[in-house]
Amino acid sequence: MQDSAPRTRPDNEDLLLRRVRPQDWTNPEPKGVYDLVIVGAGPAGLEAAEWAARRGFSVALIERHRLGGNSLNAGSVPSKAIIRSALAYDLMRETDGFGVPIPREPVLDFAAVMARMRGIRTRIAEYHSVEQLAALGVHILFGAARFASANTILVNDIGLTFKKALVATGARPRIPDIPGLGGMEYRTSSTIFDMTALPKRLVVIGGGPLGCELAQAFCRLGSHVTIVQKSAKFLPREGRDAAEILSWAMARDGMDIRLNTTVAGARRDGDAKVLETLNYDMKGEIAADEILVCAGRVPNVEMLDLAVAGVAFDTDCGITVDDFLRTGNPDIYAAGDVCLPLKFTNTAQSSARVAVQTALTQGRQRHDSSLIPWCTYCDPEIAHIGLHVWEARRQSIPIRSFTVMMTDVDRAITDGQEAGFVKIHVAEGSDKILGATIVASRASELINEMAVIMSTGIGMTALAEVVHTYPAQSGAIMLAAQAYQRYFDKAARLSSAGEA
Structure with a gap:
């Protein structure tokens, strides 16, 4: 089940939409055989489209929702904007230690925090907007895509023929199988940034990078935050010493930390949303006003009819690629979250460059994740x-x-x-x-x-x-x-x- 929290339309949404999904947009008529057709306009798809178009290749870019993908609309950009506001608010309450005491407790304006986030998102959207891509000669088509053959893609039942194709459809929030969760409203990274009021009590399920980042940010903004992690430490990809420093920092901020804890069920109790937890043999309950699910991400591979094009995939791990990011079809490549375990914006962009260079110039550069840095933006x-x-x-x-x-x-x-x-x-x-x-x-x-x-x-x-x-x-x-x-x-x- 998709996350079910209601969506709102912020006042400045119109400008953002003009840049990432114009309401009056008409898809261009397909023109001959494209050198490159890209499915997905997140960081990987945008990087590939701009690289190929600047070198004179004919490019069609297909997007189901909005340009920018998760990174712009519901990931790196909005989360870092809120993290910055939370840091500023936290620093205001610690100025005594720097010899500059504030005469009264600072006041938080959550609506202003969210408005700032939306303004930043709209500004950054301009750099890879519909207008900018069209000026490069990229054909932008909005709609659902699926393969019709080894070298043909259908967009809203209109066929596009390609010499090479790149699948860069990204990933979406993974929803754990928790009894009762599907029957109530909850938030994921796709909807948390639509909130109009700061929740008094927030429960975060998952202690990965995004879960820890948002848990700490909302805690510093004033929510009473409980974070539930099923393993013994946060950030599974990091060393124990690093994870322990983060645990100390979050505990210092006043967060309620539940490690080695699984969520066994969910239910409503009046206006409250209650999670039933299990820590070894000890049962517990956590009541909250909002639940944020940050339990990882799953690749977007369904509904593409990949098998028709000879592309092997797994619903958990994504599209199968070799070191050159080629799929089982030598004319189809994949990049970013849909095929790689490291689901970061810079990884998506780097892999897209490798894939498109190999596809269009017969290059032999291998994708090497060993030199790609990553960061969790907690404090x-x-x-x-x-x-x-x-x-x-x-x-x-x-x-x-x-x-x-x-x-x-x-x-x-x-x-x-x-x-x-x-x-x-x-x-x-x-x-x-x-x-x-x-x-x-x-x-x-x-x-x-x-x-x-x-x-x-x-x-x-x-x-x-x-x-x-x-x-x-x-x-x-x-x-x-x-x-x-x-x-x-x-x-x-x-x-x-x-x-x-």
């Missing part, structure tokens, strides 16, 4: 790139980790942002960097430095000599490299002494 932020320790062990790769705590970084101390660390994993016996985890207030920015370092092959020895501004939180990266250099010098001295 502190948690970012990662490359291998984790357990992944290295599973692959029998000996590594050594060098860690700098943010409590030892001058800029973090002056900013009062000392929670977290920088941890860099190095191949044993060399200075090659294999991965890094950063937990810090600015981890989303610091991890980009690590992405440049790793993609260009800079080792720890050279990194130790790179001059950073002072003071800066990125100085933690330099300190980690210098720690490696001291370790290497000590090992060399001991080796020399042993030989002597």
Whole structure:
């Protein structure tokens, strides 16, 4: 069942729609055989369309709902806007520690918070709008798409013939099978940003990146938030040390945290929505005004008639692709959330570039997720790139980790942002960097430095000599490299002494 919370039409929705789904839009007549037909206009589809059109290829872009996909309309953009408002509100209540006390308790205007979010979403939509794409020569068609043959797609029963096709239909919220949940209204990432009033009590089901981000944001805005996670820690893709720092931060904010807890049922009790929980053998109940389901995402593969085109897929894992993002049909490729386990905007964009270059230029570039950074935008932020320790062990790769705590970084101390660390994993016996985890207030920015370092092959020895501004939180990266250099010098001295 789809999430059932009622939708509203914000006042500035008309401008957004003119950019992402004009109400008076008429699909263009198909023209011959397209070099590339793209199904889905999220980050992957938009990236592919713009790349191909700028190089002179004929492109048709099909979208069922709105341009921008989840990232623009119900994901990265709106969530980060609300997170920023929540951070600002939280900082106003902590100014005493900086010597600038506020004479009275700050007042939250939730309507203004949501209006700001919608304004930001509308502004960013302009950069990949219908008008911008049409000016590039992209044929934009709104409607449901399905394959009619190995080289034909139907859009509202109108056929488009292609030389190459890219499926970039993304993913949607996964709804867990909870008895009683389908009979009541609940929110997902698709509808949480339509709320007009701040809920007094909010329950978040799921402790992945989006669940943790929104739980902390709404807690800081003033909701009493309970977050329920079935496993023993938050953020399954992150290390335990990073997840524990996040747990401490959320507990400090006043959040009710339920780890190792499953939701066994849901029911209504008057105006309240009640979740029945199970923690080992202990039963419990959580009453709330709103329920937010953040239990992962499932790929959008249904109703495309992929089998007709010779494309193999799984409803849980998505479309099957090789390292070049080709499907079982050599003329059809896939990119982004519909085929990849890492469901992030930058992953979708990167994979789309690889797919379209291979499809249209006979390139042989492989999609490599090992150098794609990601970040969970809580406070502190948690970012990662490359291998984790357990992944290295599973692959029998000996590594050594060098860690700098943010409590030892001058800029973090002056900013009062000392929670977290920088941890860099190095191949044993060399200075090659294999991965890094950063937990810090600015981890989303610091991890980009690590992405440049790793993609260009800079080792720890050279990194130790790179001059950073002072003071800066990125100085933690330099300190980690210098720690490696001291370790290497000590090992060399001991080796020399042993030989002597």
